[in-house]
Amino acid sequence: MQKLLTFFSIFTLTSTLFSSTALAAIESSRAVNVDLLIVGGSIVTMNAEREVIENGAIAITNGKIDLMGTRRIVERNSRAKRVINATGKVIIPGLINTHTHIPMVLFRGISDDLDLNDWLTKFIFPAEAKNVNEQFVRAGTRLGLAEMIRGGTTTYCDMYYFEDAIADETKKAGVRGVLGETIIKFPVADNKTPEEALAYTERFIKKWKNDPLIVPAAAPHAPYTLETATLRSIKEQSDRLDSNVVIHVAETKKERDDILAQYGKTPVEYLDSIGFLSNRTIAAHSVWLTANEIDIYKNRGVGSAHCPQSNMKLASGVAPVPAMLAKDIPVGIGTDGAASNNDLNMWEEMDTAAKLHKLTSNDPKTLPAEQAFEMATIRGARALHLDKITGSLEVGKRADIVIVDMDNLNQIPSFNIYSSLVYSTKSNDVRTVIINGRLVMLDRRLLTLNESAIKRDANAYRDRIIKSLGN
Amino acid sequence: MQKLLTFFSIFTLTSTLFSSTALAAIESSRAVNVDLLIVGGSIVTMNAEREVIENGAIAITNGKIDLMGTRRIVERNSRAKRVINATGKVIIPGLINTHTHIPMVLFRGISDDLDLNDWLTKFIFPAEAKNVNEQFVRAGTRLGLAEMIRGGTTTYCDMYYFEDAIADETKKAGVRGVLGETIIKFPVADNKTPEEALAYTERFIKKWKNDPLIVPAAAPHAPYTLETATLRSIKEQSDRLDSNVVIHVAETKKERDDILAQYGKTPVEYLDSIGFLSNRTIAAHSVWLTANEIDIYKNRGVGSAHCPQSNMKLASGVAPVPAMLAKDIPVGIGTDGAASNNDLNMWEEMDTAAKLHKLTSNDPKTLPAEQAFEMATIRGARALHLDKITGSLEVGKRADIVIVDMDNLNQIPSFNIYSSLVYSTKSNDVRTVIINGRLVMLDRRLLTLNESAIKRDANAYRDRIIKSLGN
Numbered sequence: 001m002q003k004l005l006t007f008f009s010i011f012t013l014t015s016t017l018f019s020s021t022a023l024a025a026i027e028s029s030r031a032v033n034v035d036l037l038i039v040g041g042s043i044v045t046m047n048a049e050r051e052v053i054e055n056g057a058i059a060i061t062n063g064k065i066d067l068m069g070t071r072r073i074v075e076r077n078s079r080a081k082r083v084i085n086a087t088g089k090v091i092i093p094g095l096i097n098t099h100t101h102i103p104m105v106l107f108r109g110i111s112d113d114l115d116l117n118d119w120l121t122k123f124i125f126p127a128e129a130k131n132v133n134e135q136f137v138r139a140g141t142r143l144g145l146a147e148m149i150r151g152g153t154t155t156y157c158d159m160y161y162f163e164d165a166i167a168d169e170t171k172k173a174g175v176r177g178v179l180g181e182t183i184i185k186f187p188v189a190d191n192k193t194p195e196e197a198l199a200y201t202e203r204f205i206k207k208w209k210n211d212p213l214i215v216p217a218a219a220p221h222a223p224y225t226l227e228t229a230t231l232r233s234i235k236e237q238s239d240r241l242d243s244n245v246v247i248h249v250a251e252t253k254k255e256r257d258d259i260l261a262q263y264g265k266t267p268v269e270y271l272d273s274i275g276f277l278s279n280r281t282i283a284a285h286s287v288w289l290t291a292n293e294i295d296i297y298k299n300r301g302v303g304s305a306h307c308p309q310s311n312m313k314l315a316s317g318v319a320p321v322p323a324m325l326a327k328d329i330p331v332g333i334g335t336d337g338a339a340s341n342n343d344l345n346m347w348e349e350m351d352t353a354a355k356l357h358k359l360t361s362n363d364p365k366t367l368p369a370e371q372a373f374e375m376a377t378i379r380g381a382r383a384l385h386l387d388k389i390t391g392s393l394e395v396g397k398r399a400d401i402v403i404v405d406m407d408n409l410n411q412i413p414s415f416n417i418y419s420s421l422v423y424s425t426k427s428n429d430v431r432t433v434i435i436n437g438r439l440v441m442l443d444r445r446l447l448t449l450n451e452s453a454i455k456r457d458a459n460a461y462r463d464r465i466i467k468s469l470g471n
Numbered sequence: 472m473q474k475l476l477t478f479f480s481i482f483t484l485t486s487t488l489f490s491s492t493a494l495a496a497i498e499s500s501r502a503v504n505v506d507l508l509i510v511g512g513s514i515v516t517m518n519a520e521r522e523v524i525e526n527g528a529i530a531i532t533n534g535k536i537d538l539m540g541t542r543r544i545v546e547r548n549s550r551a552k553r554v555i556n557a558t559g560k561v562i563i564p565g566l567i568n569t570h571t572h573i574p575m576v577l578f579r580g581i582s583d584d585l586d587l588n589d590w591l592t593k594f595i596f597p598a599e600a601k602n603v604n605e606q607f608v609r610a611g612t613r614l615g616l617a618e619m620i621r622g623g624t625t626t627y628c629d630m631y632y633f634e635d636a637i638a639d640e641t642k643k644a645g646v647r648g649v650l651g652e653t654i655i656k657f658p659v660a661d662n663k664t665p666e667e668a669l670a671y672t673e674r675f676i677k678k679w680k681n682d683p684l685i686v687p688a689a690a691p692h693a694p695y696t697l698e699t700a701t702l703r704s705i706k707e708q709s710d711r712l713d714s715n716v717v718i719h720v721a722e723t724k725k726e727r728d729d730i731l732a733q734y735g736k737t738p739v740e741y742l743d744s745i746g747f748l749s750n751r752t753i754a755a756h757s758v759w760l761t762a763n764e765i766d767i768y769k770n771r772g773v774g775s776a777h778c779p780q781s782n783m784k785l786a787s788g789v790a791p792v793p794a795m796l797a798k799d800i801p802v803g804i805g806t807d808g809a810a811s812n813n814d815l816n817m818w819e820e821m822d823t824a825a826k827l828h829k830l831t832s833n834d835p836k837t838l839p840a841e842q843a844f845e846m847a848t849i850r851g852a853r854a855l856h857l858d859k860i861t862g863s864l865e866v867g868k869r870a871d872i873v874i875v876d877m878d879n880l881n882q883i884p885s886f887n888i889y890s891s892l893v894y895s896t897k898s899n900d901v902r903t904v905i906i907n908g909r910l911v912m913l914d915r916r917l918l919t920l921n922e923s924a925i926k927r928d929a930n931a932y933r934d935r936i937i938k939s940l941g942n
Contacts, residue, residue, distance in 0.1 A: 108883070109890035113829075113839035147880045312826035313894075315835040342894035343881050348819060352826075355783035358584075364786040368584035409618045410814050410898070412579070412926060413933030419580035423784075423813035427881070428899040455883060462884030 034059040035437060037080030039071050040087030041403065044417055046378045046392040052417060058091065060399040063437030068395055084432060086403045090417065093392050094154025094400035094435060095346040096380030098305035099284040099334025101160045103140025105147065106461045107339040116314050124339060130468035132189040137162040139457040141169040146449045147344045149175065151427035152402040154435045157282060157305065157384050159219035159246050161190045164204050167214045173448045174440045176400060178384045180219025180246035183234060185226050194230045198237065205243045213436055217244035223267050224255050228274055235276050244280045244385060251285035252316050268293035277302050280385060284334065287317040294324055303330045303383035308352045310336030318360045322367065332380030350376045350422050369422040403432040505530040506908060508551035510542050511558030512874065515888055517849045517863040523888060529562065531870040534908030539866055555903060557874045561888065564863050565625025565871035565906060566817040567851030569776035570755040570805025572631045574611030576618065577932045578810040587785050595810060601939035603660040608633040610928040612640040617920045618815045620646065622898035623873040625906045628753060628776065628855050630690035630717050632661045635675050638685045644919045645911045647871060649855045651690025651717035654705060656697050665701045669708065676714045684907055688715035694738050695726050699745055706747050715751045715856060722756035723787050739764035748773050751856060755805065758788040765795055774801045774854035779823045781807030789831045793838065803851030821847045821893050840893035874903040
């Protein structure tokens, strides 16, 4: 719908108005109909100018941000079916979790504090072999989605098995996802060979290609768990289908050393040498990168997912995030699967990222709060190649919006909005979540998922998993 | 009151009974009166055997744990005025925050992401000079106490100004505290010279010496901010009054280097050479320690407070905690002041400690969840020299007890209780808090503090602080 709006040309943020159409003078009586109106509160836009609109308002129509500005102007120019009052709260772009294995939330805490190899081979792989099927994946996805929505995550990037079922559950819950079906050289729960997995991803990508919420992808596990020929086939498919590719890269020193020994090149150099990297690649972890490999990411437009808590817990190392940011690499923040975290909490992940890089760079000015928040929002959207539609609050973008309390005891007093968001705000301070214009949580009540059924399922799987491992 | 109890000598935890008196057979009809009875739930005792009692119960009389065991037996042997049902929940010892500057919560986020020197001299010191007085300290203490109680902290160790007012507020709120009045060589808000401060601590310690909740202490700021003679006077006072001494030690490399240059000894060696250290010392941070200095801590019985998030945020370094634990040093966990964290959240602090030391030791087996939880409870109590009365759930100890949800979406499924507590549980999962036998929070409602008044005060101070800094 075409909308004509009064534009108050006053050069302070308190009277800013952004609209999806060319701005032109109209009478205020010609207010337009909108589906949902959020009024009051401070809007942290994360647009290029990093504008923060005090006492703002956002009008949403057909799932997108149609009008944004100060409350007075937006209210005058819109007639809403539904209004949410956010006075005293902060309105932010939905958080973007750039790396997860969502169903693994059912393995939360199944084993901890072990060597990576023992953890994988003695617990995770046996537990997966004995438990993972489509129903398990669906139950785990619903639990993970519920935890993420409650923490204000509106978009996530996944890599697991039965990704078609994950897409189905994600769409039903109304969450945005870049969802990658795993391709790996040994037999797994859904596909027994990489060829089978490639056929699966072909069907999967074609099926979901134009979905408004789901971005289907292939997810080759890692350079060390796939043959070169398979990686080439995956890239060919992604070129042909114009689809994303999610992959673990250089997570551990051992991986880096092994790839170097096998191919005479470090992981990113190896992947680049076979033409694998593109501006549709999402490279998780990327801990053991050289300066040259960061340049390769830059030149190819690769997005990256930084997972500080998982990298700490598994003692993998610290990704060179400040160096990546210095080159403006699109590096987002991810929780990784809950089995190595053990939660899907983006607030703690932001806080950890900001603090960890201060420590390792020996400089408390490194990764300031605003930059950490950027990584969890617009830079994360860039990492997932989704920044045209999400990651910031801008007219024309999809309405992925989170309303956050700012007056809880752990948050007050507040002197700087980014500091409050990154260093003081908790998952529990999130009140209301809108994804693609749809309310998925209102005042902490989940609207698209059944919390008690999710809990019942999780506990039933718990008993089954314990039995399966003979404990 | 003398109580005689049936002792079921069955060698499984499901029928364990601990009582404060010698165990003897009685008739079940001779149940004793108790003030408060907690029934159901898993009791994580943190006693020497690390017993976990399923479907347990704890009876509290006169502020102490009088009877503990399985629900069936404890219920049979006690007649309670009040019963709290903890079925499905976890009952833990109250958390112990071993290092804070509690009123600084009013400076939460006043400045971040700066060099330590700029942070202190451009923001913290001016803000303190212009704002800190007794009323400020009282308001900040109430806010900090409210945040800590809501997160299950029942004991904290403090270092600030007007500590007598902090003690007063802490006692009113019913929280346990080791509270240290700052002694420093430059003029501060309450005392203009170390001599004045020593006179203050003399009165302060004598006034609070036998309080059931407050442990008064002197808090010499650090080796680099006090003359040797003053440090000796403080030690003399502490010997004479049998009181604790709280001090920052070796927080930064610069401090270590400066002390080494000035005295020819590293900080702990220097303090030991002047006879300063004892089994009443609580040494915060202790980041830059040599193996010899760890041995000195061990030999003198010094307690230490590890503050991982503050040390990361200020890029101070990483304390040698695994080496300290290997020597069984009583090292607890502290948040430090909220200005360098920016919260008083012990759950995130435990989680960070467990993960940070895995990373820096390059070994994911380092600091497993149970050990991190121990640092936040019984080892923290040892660090504060309070382990005879708190830090674990044992008959005869003061009833500092926290009841925690274990079925929230971020916690399920749960496979291991310590993993769930350290890696998945959040401050918000704390439901009920009892300190010294008194209910201070019930089902997340604060009972000893006025939340709305606290918020009003915090916001008023926010405006005043901004004005004072000319922003």
